[in-house]
Amino acid sequence: IKSDDIAWISVNMRSSLAVVEVAERKKGENRVAPPRGTYANLTASEDAEIILPEINSGKSTVSVGETVRKGELLASGAITVGENGIRYEYASGEVLGKVYREIVAEIPLESEEKVYTGNKKKSIGVKIFGKKKNLFSNSSINYTKYDKIERNSQLTFFGSVTVPIWLTVQTDAEYEYRPKILTESEAAEKAKIAFADGVRELLEEIVSSETEEKLEDGVYRMTGRIYMIKNIAVCSEFTVNDGETKGSANDP
Secondary structure, three states, X not given: OOOOOXXXXXXEEEOOEEEXXXXXXXXXXXXXXXXXXXXXXXXEOOOEEEEEEEEEEOEEOOOOOOEEOOXXXXXXXXXXXXXXXXXXXXXXXXXXXXXXXXXXXXXXXXXXXXXXXXEEEEEEEEEEOOEEEEEEEOOOOOOOOEEEEEEEEEXXXXXXXXXXXXXXXXXXXXXXXXXXXXXXXXXXXXXHHHHHHHHHOXXXXXXXXXXXXXXXXXXXXXXXXXXXXXXXXXXXXXXXXHHHOXXXXXXX
């Protein structure tokens, strides 16, 4: 049976009963055949506790509840057949594992904040074919710290006719850094917001978490210890000489 939606089919006889298993090809799974003589193992992308191996091809080397380290074999593409034979396959599938993450959000009680002083200077000019010419400026800039804000608007005549000339208004706004003191409750609220942003970036399914909050040395620190489920299987290709590939899954 040929179908782009089927990854593999297995038929097992149990007495007079034939048990057929059909695995659906996962969305986005690579459907391009590897080059002749190229096979693959699946290895662990990081330390994890095995939750569910879902191997489409190759032989699983792990079981539920087992702990693996980064780089360890999860599924082998070299399968022993009989006493001396080896069949090679391009191992594929997913291995769901429980992995650990730690998120730390730190908010100091004493810091600096950027504050605009209200002092501004403006200059007006025109830009023609990318070249700018100043028409008016109220004075030279003597600010130590300032932001340069420029706004451009293309000139239009009679409400619909535009020309390649832009009017530019540049504003130089002075600012300074001033001390900012937070209360413990204010720092805690900011830490919770930063922590929540970090959790949202994880994307994977979180199965358990615990948090610790404390004020130490003028810094409010929120630490989260999180366990989540993710696919830890990564493909690790290898090649085999033509003389060694008899009985392989890629052979005609």
